[in-house]
Amino acid sequence: MTIRHLKVFICVVENNGITKAADKLYIAQPAVSQTIAELEKHYGVKLFDRLNRKLYLTPYGDRLLEYARSLCGNFDDIEREFASSSDGGYLRIGATVTIGTCLLPNYLAKFTNADKYKINVEVSNTKAIEKLILQSKIDISLVEGSIESKDIVTIPFYQDEIIFVAKDKTINTDCIIVREAGSGSRDIVVSNLNKLAITPTNIWTISNTEGIINMLECGIGFSAISKLLVKKQLENGTLIDLKFGLIKREFSIAYHKDKIFSDVINNFIKIVKDNK
Numbered sequence: 001m002t003i004r005h006l007k008v009f010i011c012v013v014e015n016n017g018i019t020k021a022a023d024k025l026y027i028a029q030p031a032v033s034q035t036i037a038e039l040e041k042h043y044g045v046k047l048f049d050r051l052n053r054k055l056y057l058t059p060y061g062d063r064l065l066e067y068a069r070s071l072c073g074n075f076d077d078i079e080r081e082f083a084s085s086s087d088g089g090y091l092r093i094g095a096t097v098t099i100g101t102c103l104l105p106n107y108l109a110k111f112t113n114a115d116k117y118k119i120n121v122e123v124s125n126t127k128a129i130e131k132l133i134l135q136s137k138i139d140i141s142l143v144e145g146s147i148e149s150k151d152i153v154t155i156p157f158y159q160d161e162i163i164f165v166a167k168d169k170t171i172n173t174d175c176i177i178v179r180e181a182g183s184g185s186r187d188i189v190v191s192n193l194n195k196l197a198i199t200p201t202n203i204w205t206i207s208n209t210e211g212i213i214n215m216l217e218c219g220i221g222f223s224a225i226s227k228l229l230v231k232k233q234l235e236n237g238t239l240i241d242l243k244f245g246l247i248k249r250e251f252s253i254a255y256h257k258d259k260i261f262s263d264v265i266n267n268f269i270k271i272v273k274d275n276k
Helices: 003-014 018-025 029-043 059-083 097-102 104-114 126-134 184-193 209-217 231-236 263-274
Strands: 048-051 054-057 090-096 118-124 140-143 152-166 175-178 202-205 223-226 240-256
Touching (some): 003 018, 003 059, 054 059, 090 097, 090 263, 097 104, 097 140, 097 184, 097 209, 118 126, 126 140, 126 152, 152 184, 175 184, 175 209, 175 223, 240 263
Parallel strands (some): 090 118, 090 140, 175 202
Antiparallel strands (some): 152 240
């Protein structure tokens, strides 16, 4: 078996079928089917159930997928590490929205000034970042929500404060505006509403923070949002703290438990910990 076999297998899983995987890999469908057949013959197990022209992973397929992602991830790390060694290194960073907006720019400025690195940054909600870590598409992440997978290690590095804000105190508090499902801020806000005796009748969902702030500044509803994100609005008076209560949460460094740390990763983590 080769790395190619495992990468084709991963591509079939992530693209939900032979046809899409073939298109993604720019190879013929029979070549993809043959690769999967070779894997199944080599290990003597069935990796997929084929039902109604759709592929479903068997328990053996699920297990192989874990190994394949780990092995291919480490292989790709080796390739990047040595291909970019003359340039200082390569790093794929993930961050959730609040961190990516408020804290990550400062970390990156110090990080890139310290040495010459090639960097890729992915900013999304917690669930999306968790998935990318498990797929070995991110080396190190900074997250604001809770991580469910036991294969991911989390280390707290910053305590955030979420406050309730609106345009003014006369605002109608029947409507609260929150982030989309999968967002760390939404999960912690919704879970704390009852504890704080706040019972809005309507919950509006907006998938980006800028949209929420714009709604609030137009006098629509109220929201619970990181104090970091509304610092300017609180200072210039376009939004006020409703003093409904304070929610504290931890921001964490997150990475796969099998991740092999390079000097580049260690350097980035040091900057994060030194610049809370």
